[in-house]
Amino acid sequence: MRYDPILKEWVIVAKNRTVRPVLGKSFEKKKKTWTCPFCPDAPEGAGNWVVKWVPNRFPSLIDESGMSFKNEELVDNFYKKRPGKGRCEVILFTQDHEKTLGDLTIHNIEALIKLWQERQEFSMRDPEFKYTFIFENRGEIIGVSISHPHGQLYTFPFIPPKINKALQSANEYMENNDSCLYCEIISVEKEDGSRIIVENDDFISFIPYFAKWPFEIHIYPKKHVNYINGITDSNAVTNFAKILKKVVKKLDGLYGFTMPYVMSHHNAPYNCGNVNGYHYHIEIYPPYRGKDRVKYLAGVELGTNTIINPTNPSENAEQLRNVEID
Ligand SMILES: [Zn+2]
Numbered sequence: 001m002r003y004d005p006i007l008k009e010w011v012i013v014a015k016n017r018t019v020r021p022v023l024g025k026s027f028e029k030k031k032k033t034w035t036c037p038f039c040p041d042a043p044e045g046a047g048n049w050v051v052k053w054v055p056n057r058f059p060s061l062i063d064e065s066g067m068s069f070k071n072e073e074l075v076d077n078f079y080k081k082r083p084g085k086g087r088c089e090v091i092l093f094t095q096d097h098e099k100t101l102g103d104l105t106i107h108n109i110e111a112l113i114k115l116w117q118e119r120q121e122f123s124m125r126d127p128e129f130k131y132t133f134i135f136e137n138r139g140e141i142i143g144v145s146i147s148h149p150h151g152q153l154y155t156f157p158f159i160p161p162k163i164n165k166a167l168q169s170a171n172e173y174m175e176n177n178d179s180c181l182y183c184e185i186i187s188v189e190k191e192d193g194s195r196i197i198v199e200n201d202d203f204i205s206f207i208p209y210f211a212k213w214p215f216e217i218h219i220y221p222k223k224h225v226n227y228i229n230g231i232t233d234s235n236a237v238t239n240f241a242k243i244l245k246k247v248v249k250k251l252d253g254l255y256g257f258t259m260p261y262v263m264s265h266h267n268a269p270y271n272c273g274n275v276n277g278y279h280y281h282i283e284i285y286p287p288y289r290g291k292d293r294v295k296y297l298a299g300v301e302l303g304t305n306t307i308i309n310p311t312n313p314s315e316n317a318e319q320l321r322n323v324e325i326d
């Protein structure tokens with residue numbers, strides 16, 4: 001990992017990743033001309049399972065014995081670098097190559113939620129790490145190389161900048177108001193109502209007031225939990241599976257094609273002191289702004305980190321609410 005002294009951020013340099021296979025295209029057309037590594041007839045997908053995790057064969061970060069991010073800060077001429085310690089896992093959602101998250105049964109999605117919880121809990125036991133990032137990249141446009149329904153998990157030895165900034169805000173809000181910033185946002189969104197997509201007893205989903213992407217959806221457990229593992233009640237797990245399925249189905253129904261997106265789980269960091277103000281949730285970023293229109297991050301976004309949303313979040317939420325699903 002190389003340190004950017006200007007933005008004070010770590011950059012992962014992972015040259016090995018350029019050799020990973022690109023299988024997306026042939027599978028999008030549903031013609032099996034390759035052996036998919038995650039299908040039951042391949043070694044990684046073998047066995048009798050509903051959901052399964054495997055180590056990423058092309059990891060950006062590695063966890064070898066004796067390797068430590070903490071203690072070795074190496075000076076490289078003027079610059080600083082550290083060993084690229086971390087874990088990269090692949091989470092297989094189903095054995096069925098042709099399905100997507102929205103097609104899975106509630107029972108299957110519940111099993112996936114439990115696997116996410118288990119891997120989160122496992123990572124948190126290691127004192128060398130501070131953050132576990134669970135996510136799904138979906139669609140060729142996002143750069144997905146294998147179309148078998150799967151997500152990933154990265155375990156970092158540091159708190160990533162976006163999460164760190166959110167934690168600072170959450171802590172500050174908690175200190176000043178004696179309440180959770182995210183819980184406040186949930187109650188404000190409920191009161192307004194115009195941006196809500198789907199809601200049930202335990203979860204709520206909405207396009208936030210400050211959405212950066214036209215169809216950016218946040219899914220929150222109503223109960224304040226710092227980590228996905230905090231959702232233990234079996235009814236809450238079922239309601240989690242239900243809202244996840246509904247939200248994805250609505251996105252897929254919006255333009256009549258499987259909506260590409262990045263689904264990002266925001267758990268609190270660990271091994272870093274007080275994180276009580278942090279409220280676990282999911283954020284989904286689809287890159288589309290219209291049926292044939294993709295929003296790209298360009299000059300203002302990439303040059304200044306200031307995002308321009310060319311649409312109105314309430315109108316987009318209404319469109320999603322109106323998408324009929326089974
Ligand atoms: Zn497959």
Ligand SMILES: [Zn+2]
Nearest residue numbers: 180183224279
């Ligand atoms: Zn909260």
